[in-house]
Amino acid sequence: MSSSPQAGSKPGSPTSTPKAGSPTGSPPKSGSPTPGSPKAGSPTPASPKSPSGKSTPESVKSKKSPTSQLQKAIGSGGFVPQVQDEEYYTRPDFIYGGPFIAVKLPSPFLDIDTPRLVPLQGTFRKSFAYYSLKERLPVILTKIIDYLSREKEKIIRDQKATEEDVVKFMREVTKLKNDLVTNKEYAPLKMKSPDTEKWNLWIENQDNKKYFLNNWMFTECYVYRRLKEGCELTKTLKNFDYFEEQKRKAFQNNIEIMCLVADRMADMIAVSEPNKRKADFVTLLKLCLWANRCDLSLSLGSQVDLIQAAKDATEKLRLNPPPPPPTKGKGKKGKNAAPAGPIIISADPFQMIVDLKDKTIADDSNKIADQVVNKAAVMMDKVVAAQQALAFKTQCSCNRLAKQQGMPICEDPTPKPDPDDQPLEPPPPPPAAEGEGGEGAAAKPEPPKIPCPAKLTVPQTVMFDIVCDNAGYELFADMCLAHFLIEQKIVQKIRFHVKNMPWFVSDVTVRDFKFLIEACCNAQFSQPSSTGAVEEDGTPKVIKSDNLKVLGEQWKKYADEGIFLVMDEDFWTYPHCFKEMKKIDPNLYRKLQLAVAIMFKGDLNYRKLMGDVNANPYLKLQASLQGFLPAPIIAVRTVKSETICGLPKGRWDLLNQRDPKWMQTGDYGVLQWCPKGEALKVSDRPCIDYCTKCFGIICPEHLDM
Numbered sequence: 152m153s154s155s156p157q158a159g160s161k162p163g164s165p166t167s168t169p170k171a172g173s174p175t176g177s178p179p180k181s182g183s184p185t186p187g188s189p190k191a192g193s194p195t196p197a198s199p200k201s202p203s204g205k206s207t208p209e210s211v212k213s214k215k216s217p218t219s220q221l222q223k224a225i226g227s228g229g230f231v232p233q234v235q236d237e238e239y240y241t242r243p244d245f246i247y248g249g250p251f252i253a254v255k256l257p258s259p260f261l262d263i264d265t266p267r268l269v270p271l272q273g274t275f276r277k278s279f280a281y282y283s284l285k286e287r288l289p290v291i292l293t294k295i296i297d298y299l300s301r302e303k304e305k306i307i308r309d310q311k312a313t314e315e316d317v318v319k320f321m322r323e324v325t326k327l328k329n330d331l332v333t334n335k336e337y338a339p340l341k342m343k344s345p346d347t348e349k350w351n352l353w354i355e356n357q358d359n360k361k362y363f364l365n366n367w368m369f370t371e372c373y374v375y376r377r378l379k380e381g382c383e384l385t386k387t388l389k390n391f392d393y394f395e396e397q398k399r400k401a402f403q404n405n406i407e408i409m410c411l412v413a414d415r416m417a418d419m420i421a422v423s424e425p426n427k428r429k430a431d432f433v434t435l436l437k438l439c440l441w442a443n444r445c446d447l448s449l450s451l452g453s454q455v456d457l458i459q460a461a462k463d464a465t466e467k468l469r470l471n472p473p474p475p476p477p478t479k480g481k482g483k484k485g486k487n488a489a490p491a492g493p494i495i496i497s498a499d500p501f502q503m504i505v506d507l508k509d510k511t512i513a514d515d516s517n518k519i520a521d522q523v524v525n526k527a528a529v530m531m532d533k534v535v536a537a538q539q540a541l542a543f544k545t546q547c548s549c550n551r552l553a554k555q556q557g558m559p560i561c562e563d564p565t566p567k568p569d570p571d572d573q574p575l576e577p578p579p580p581p582p583a584a585e586g587e588g589g590e591g592a593a594a595k596p597e598p599p600k601i602p603c604p605a606k607l608t609v610p611q612t613v614m615f616d617i618v619c620d621n622a623g624y625e626l627f628a629d630m631c632l633a634h635f636l637i638e639q640k641i642v643q644k645i646r647f648h649v650k651n652m653p654w655f656v657s658d659v660t661v662r663d664f665k666f667l668i669e670a671c672c673n674a675q676f677s678q679p680s681s682t683g684a685v686e687e688d689g690t691p692k693v694i695k696s697d698n699l700k701v702l703g704e705q706w707k708k709y710a711d712e713g714i715f716l717v718m719d720e721d722f723w724t725y726p727h728c729f730k731e732m733k734k735i736d737p738n739l740y741r742k743l744q745l746a747v748a749i750m751f752k753g754d755l756n757y758r759k760l761m762g763d764v765n766a767n768p769y770l771k772l773q774a775s776l777q778g779f780l781p782a783p784i785i786a787v788r789t790v791k792s793e794t795i796c797g798l799p800k801g802r803w804d805l806l807n808q809r810d811p812k813w814m815q816t817g818d819y820g821v822l823q824w825c826p827k828g829e830a831l832k833v834s835d836r837p838c839i840d841y842c843t844k845c846f847g848i849i850c851p852e853h854l855d856m
C-alpha cells in the first residue's frame with residue numbers, strides 16, 4: 152500500500168492545521184507498542200546522509216530487522232515506513248478466537264513537501280520539518296548527552312553541581328530524545344516555574360499533541376523548553392547553559408574575521424558625507440545577513456568556521472558551477488535568471504558580500520538605509536519636541552484604565568503607617584521656601600515626573616531594535632551595525648532582544664551578550680592572515696585584535712550607559728508566531744511600537760514572521776506578516792527552511808528547478824523591508840507594571856521605552 156496522497160491533494164487553509172494523516176479525520180491512536188523503537192540516548196556516531204549531506208547518528212536510524220519485518224507484513228508496494236510511523240501501520244489487534252494480527256492503519260505521514268500556505272510540520276515527509284525532527288533534533292539532543300557524559304567532572308566543578316544532578320539531567324534529555332524519535336505525545340511540564348501553567352495550557356490546546364504531527368514550531372520550541380526543564384528539575388543546574396561551551400568555541404573560531412571587521416569599523420563610524428554613510432549602512436546590513444550563517448543548530452552543533460566555510464563553498468561551486476545566464480534577446484541577463492554567481496567565495500567578510508551578491512535573492516538594503524535614516528530624523532524631531540514641551544503625560548491613569556477594562560484595582564501592598572502609631576503632636580511643618588505660599592504653608596513634595604507607559608505615544612529616545620539570533624560572530628556583526636547607527640547619530644539607543652534560556656543551540660542569551668563584549672575587550676589575537684590578505688611587499692598580513700579591543704571597550708561603555716540595552720522578554724521563547732504577539736503579550740508589542748525600526752535576525756524569526764507556514768513566495772513582506780506591524784520591519788535571514796515571501800515573479804520556481812533543496816542550505820539570503828508600522832495610541836489598558844510596581848499613583852521609570 153502506498154500512503155502517498157494524491158499529488159494534487161488540496162492544502163489546508165492558512166490558519167487551519169491539516170488533520171494530518173488521518174484521512175478518516177480521526178486522530179491516530181497512540182499507546183500501542185512501537186516496533187523497533189530506537190534505543191534512546193545511546194551516544195552515537197554519525198552515519199547516513201541527510202538531504203543536505205549531513206549525517207545521522209546510529210541511534211536515530213530505523214533498526215533494520217523490525218523495518219524489514221514490517222515491510223514483509225505490509226508488502227513491498229509502498230514506501231518503508233520509518234520507525235515513528237510504524238505504530239500507525241501495524242497495531243496488534245485481537246481478533247476474537249484468533250491470534251494477534253497486524254492491522255493496517257492509514258498513515259498520518261504524507262510523502263509530499265509542505266503544501267503552500269500550510270503550517271510547516273513533521274507530517275510532510277519531504278519537508279525540512281520532517282527531516283529536522285527525524286535527523287537534526289535527535290542529533291542535537293545526543294550531543295548534549297555526549298557532552299554531559301564526557302565533561303561530567305568539568306561541569307560538576309564549573310557549575311558547582313552534584314553528580315546526581317548531572318546524571319538526572321542526562322536522564323531527562325535521554326527521555327526527551329526517546330519521546331521525540333518515537334513520536335510520543337507531549338508530556339506536560341512538571342516543574343513549577345512562572346511559565347509552566349501557560350505551557351501546559353498550550354499543550355492541552357494543541358489539536359494534535361504528537362511531536363511529528365503538530366506544527367514544527369510548537370514541537371521545536373517545546374523540545375528546547377523541556378531541555379530547560381531538565382535543569383530546573385535539579386537543585387544545582389538551574390542556571391546551566393548546556394550550549395555555552397559550543398557558543399564560546401564558535402566565538403574563538405571566528406575571531407580573525409572579527410578582527411578584520413573591527414579594522415574597518417573606525418572608517419565606517421567616522422563622520423562622513425551622506426553617500427558614503429549610506430554605502431556603509433548597506434555594507435553593515437549585508438554583514439549582518441551573511442553572519443547568520445553562523446548557526447550551530449543548522450550545523451547540528453558542529454562549529455561554523457567562516458574561513459573554512461568560504462573554502463568549502465568555493466569547492467562546491469568548482470564542482471557544480473552555476474549555469475550561464477540564459478541568453479535572451481540581446482544576450483541580456485533576464486531579471487529572474489538563475490544566478491550565475493562567482494566561482495570563488497572569499498573568506499574576507501567584505502569581499503564575501505560582493506561574491507554572494509547573486510545569492511541575495513531579495514535585497515531592499517538601499518531602501519532600508521534611506522528610510523531608516525529618514526524615519527529616525529522625523530522621530531528625533533518628535534522626541535525633542537515632546538521633551539522640550541514636557542509633553543510626556545506623567546499622571547498615572549492605570550487605576551482608571553483598569554476600571555475601564557473591568558480589571559481589579561490593585562492595592563499597594565507596602566504597609567501604610569498605622570495611624571495609632573503616629574505621635575500625638577504632628578511634627579512642625581518644614582519652613583516654606585521663599586515665594587512658596589504664605590506662613591506655615593507645608594511644601595508638598597513634587598511627585599517625580601515619570602511618563603506613564605500607558606500614555607506614551609512618542610518614545611523618550613529614538614530607538615532601533617534588533618531581535619537577535621545567534622551568539623558569537625552574528626551578534627558581533629549586529630553590534631557593529633548598532634555601533635554605526637549610534638556613532639552616526641541616526642538613533643540614540645539600541646535595544647537587543649535575546650532569549651531567556653538556552654535556545655536553538657546558538658541563540659543569544661543575556662550571558663552571551665555580556666560575554667561577547669568582555670571577550671572583545673580581552674581579545675589577544677595576532678596571526679598571519681588565513682584569508683589570503685597580504686602586505687604591499689607580498690608577505691602575509693598579520694591580523695591583530697587591537698581594534699577589536701577598542702570596539703569591545705566602546706560597547707562596554709554603551710552598555711553601562713544604557714545606550715545598548717539587552718532585554719530577554721519571555722515571548723521570544725514562547726511557541727507562538729509573531730502575529731499572535733499582540734494578543735499574548737500586548738506589553739511587548741507596545742514596547743516594540745516605540746522603535747523606529749525592528750530588525751529580525753535569522754531563520755527562526757523569519758518563520759515566526761511568516762506564521763510558520765509555507766508562505767506564498769511572491770506575496771510582499773507586508774501582506775505576509777498577517778497583521779504583525781508594530782513598527783517598520785527589517786527581515787534579515789539566510790534561508791534555512793521552506794518559507795519565503797517577496798521574491799520577484801518566477802524566481803522561486805527557477806531556484807526550485809535548479810535545486811529542490813535550496814531552501815535548506817543557508818546558501819541564499821534575504822534583506823527585506825516593510826515600511827509600515829501601526830501608530831502608537833494611548834493604551835486602553837493599565838501599564839506594564841500595574842500591580843507589581845505601579846499602583847495607580849506613579850508609574851515606575853522605564854529605561855526601555
Ligand SMILES: O=P(O)(O)OC[C@@]1(O)O[C@H](CO)[C@@H](O)[C@@H]1O
Binds near residue numbers: 283443449620755
Ligand atoms: O534562526 P536561525 O539560527 O537562522 O536558524 C535556525 C535553524 O537552523 O533552526 C530552525 C529550526 O530548526 C530552522 O528553521 C533553521 O534552519
